[in-house]
Amino acid sequence: MTRRVNDGEPGREALEGSDADLRHEAPEYSVADLRHEAHSDTHDSNADLQREAPEDSDTDPQREAPDLDARFPSLDPWVAALKHEPALELDWDSVELRLLTELRTPEKTAPRSRWLRPAVALSLAAVLLLALGYALRPSPIVSPPTELVQRQPLQGESLALGQLLEAGEEPLHVTHPGLADWTLERIHFAHENAERAGAAPAERSGADRAARARLVTAHPRVTLSLEQGSVSAVVVPGSAEERFVVVVGGTRVVARGTELRVTRGEGEVEVEVTRGVIAVGPAEPPNREAEWVLHAPASGVFSLDGARSGTRLEGRVIAPTPPRPAPKPPPRAPTPKGVSAEQALTRVAQLTQACFAEHTPALGGVRVTAEATLHIAAGPDGRLTWRATPPLAPAVTACVQGKLPQLTISGAARQASRRVSLGQLTPE
Amino acid sequence: MGTAGVASCEWLDARVPAPTPPVACARRSGSQATRRVPGGEDVVARARAGDPRAFQQLFRLHRQAVARLAARMLGPAQRSEVEDLVQEVFLQVHRSLAEFRGQAKFTTWLYRITLNVALMHRRARLSRPQYAEEEQGFTTADGAPLPDEQTARNRRVRAFHALLNRLSDKKREVFILHELEGMTPSDISELVGAPVLTVRTRLFYARQELAALIAQDPALESLAAGFERRPRARSSERSPA
Known part of the structure; x- marks a missing residue:
């Protein structure tokens, strides 16, 4: 009946006819067999005949069973057309990356076994401990299990919050649609500023280490904690006040729609803005009064203690508003004589x-x-x-x-x- | 999907059979599949033991076949939909790998998961509001319309998918597995957990229903007429053995 044809897949030859398959694979089932089984009240093939083919619900045990090898030539060209349907071109790298990322989350990796319940209980306890630790944390940066993700591109929404991201030889690109695209990479900073400043070779050795960052929040604001290396980002302008934040030690860099690059050095953070405006100030607590504002093109190197000091400033950099003098106390009433x-x-x-x-x-x-x-x-x-x-x-x-x-x-x-x-x- | 055939035969072995019909490869070689990939035999075992690289290898070995079967089970589907489904299949494989005892072929087990996931996905899709499907403007990479033949072919494919969607799930899956995936009734029997005779019965009624639907729908006649104009060379490929 139905003929197999070459479906266009390289190396795949035309298959044998399905009828031949049927005869070859199940020679013991003849029409007589079918009649025999159809008469059986218990064999589920009889049930199938009635259940699977409601149009034949009037199947009568006495009625002659259908010829299962019957041919329907009108189907042949349709089947062939379907088999010639070109394959969808899938983004396998993306699928694999999403899959592996999903598998890294604890609830996805828990195997079903006799240990499932204890494992779930332990997982819950661990989650509670993590939550407790998070609530009592001294800084907003969580410390989840370390993860190593070096493949790309990454969808920001697929990343677990707190996940440690690491970029080795290849930079790591992450996209948060509508918010920002950012790239984590090793310090290539044969670091001009550091060299200019005569930084010791040990300080520049960070260039040999992988870049590491954690995703702290993903929506409506992307917040990264940069532990090592460099983050460059293109932030989509929007109404939100803060759309992209990089926390480096006690200093945070805020962008609202701009292109910037943040590089963590030894005891300092170098910030460069090529488009838009960014602010650099204390991370905990944020204080707009204490922020440096950089209008592109501009750059500067700031301390990690909340950007109390800024050096090597280039371009239009507005220093924080100096603290106002403390108001004079009201004059005390003259002491009675x-x-x-x-x-x-x-x-x-x-x-x-x-x-x-x-x-x-x-x-x-x-x-x-x-x-x-x-x-x-x-x-x-x-x-x-x-x-x-x-x-x-x-x-x-x-x-x-x-x-x-x-x-x-x-x-x-x-x-x-x-x-x-x-x-x-x-x-x- | 299109390249699965060769790749699957390359690593085919008794425990980790090819995602494409083993029949195809076995018959091509004229015997049971004997070609093995070094180390392929224990990939499943290593994946079961928790080796992430082995699981990754399993994914790469079988993803094409899973995607092809998933796409055929879903009917016309968006790329992202198939990608999601493939991901879900392998997530379930990962979760359940510890339960796989090797009593069945790994691919049989994998296909069973794929079928289940695809069916669940179809049911979920049917439960969602359906919007009238617009005629898609098939375009080439440069944006120019495809040739008429290509457009007509796409229409035929979509029309046949629509017919397939009118079958019950059981008949549909048997039809797809046999007619499109090239699996034998005995393989399908193992896959769907039904006797061979039941599989053949479902297959018979699936064909019968489809033939009746084609005969009843005059709109399909114009599309079917296109088959007549197809090159004879291709017809000769389909000539009875």
């Missing part, structure tokens, strides 16, 4: 006289007098306290209290008393 207890008592007596005269109601030519003993004393802080015996009228007391001068009693005597006569001649 100290007086002796007697002097204080005299002033209190005068005040009491005045208040008594002010608040004693007029009684039509009647002179009202009163006698009282005034007591003054110095409080714990030296401040003056006052009272009268017998107590004066509330209005007079309130008046004295309100006008009591801020006096501090000094000297050995801390208190004094005096009997005073209070009175006034009311007006006619």
Whole structure:
């Protein structure tokens, strides 16, 4: 019936006819066999005949079984056309890389075995420990299991956060669609600046080591922690304030849509911007007031302590806003001048006289007098306290209290008393 | 997919058979497959033992065949869809490799996984909203339209995929495995876990249904007419033995 034809695959010859296959592979199954099996209630081929071919659900055990070798020539050209269908050209490197990356994640690699449950339990415990460690971390950089990924290109979304990426001889390219494309590579910095600065050969030996970085966040901001080597990036401009961040030690480099290159050296980070604007400042906590701003084309070398210092600055580099002088403290109220207890008592007596005269109601030519003993004393802080015996009228007391001068009693005597006569001649 | 034939025969052996029909290679050599790739015999064992390089080797050996079968099972598919499916197949292989005892051929086991993944993917795809499929403008690399013959061929392929999609999953997979992948009923029997007779029965009804669908659909006549205009040389290749 159906003929196999060369399907266009190199080296693949035309196959034998399928009918021949059928006869060859299953010679024991003749139509008679089929009838025999179709009569069996238990053999699933009978069930298949009815289940698999609903249009033949009226299959009757008595009905003659179909000739399984029947030919349908009208199918031949269609099958041939399908077999000639060209193969899809797949990006095998990408598939392989994605697969291997997936396999590196713990949940994908856990084999199904009798150890599965303990392994899952251990994995959960490990995840909890990692989460705890992450919560208590001194810096935002996580420390996950080390991974070595040297193949490329990489889709950023396929990378596990915290994964250590390493680039050896070949640079590592990573794409975050719509955000940024970045490349991790070894320091080729036969490092001009370092050479200019006369850096020791040991400092430049970093060029011989692989570049290493961790992906800390992937969306909506790409954040890398650069441990060694160099990162260059093209960042897609967008509305987000910070779309691409490279953290190097305690210093972070922020880009919002630009081309930049960040190279970690010994105790310093070299930053170069070829397009757009970047900012370099402290990583923890970020502080815009303390950021250096580099307008392309510009470059500079900054310390790893939050870019407190910047050297070898070239191009338009704006230094951080200098810290404002601390505001002057408000002038302190003048300390009351100290007086002796007697002097204080005299002033209190005068005040009491005045208040008594002010608040004693007029009684039509009647002179009202009163006698009282005034007591003054110095409080714990030296401040003056006052009272009268017998107590004066509330209005007079309130008046004295309100006008009591801020006096501090000094000297050995801390208190004094005096009997005073209070009175006034009311007006006619 | 197109280059799997040669490569698979090169490393064919009893334990790690070729992803393409072993029949093709075996018959070409006139006997059981005897050509082996040095070290190929224990690739599966090494992969089972956790050797990542062996697993990588397995992937590279079988990816073409898996992709071809997956693409045929899916019907017209985007490249990314097939790539995702191949990735999923090998993820499952990796997860389940410890359970593979070598009682069946590795490729049989691998094909079974591929079929399952493809079927699950198809069902998931069918459960999603379907949009009217636009006629794709087949273009060459330089953007120019393909020749008429190529366009017509693509239309025929798509039309036949549409017919295949109307078969039940079981009949469809048997038809594809036998007619397109070139597997024998006994191989398919092992693969799908059904008796040989059941496989042959499914195959018979699949053919019968497809022939009926072709006969019933007048729209296919114009497409089928194109077969008549195909070069006779190709027809002679298909002449009965």
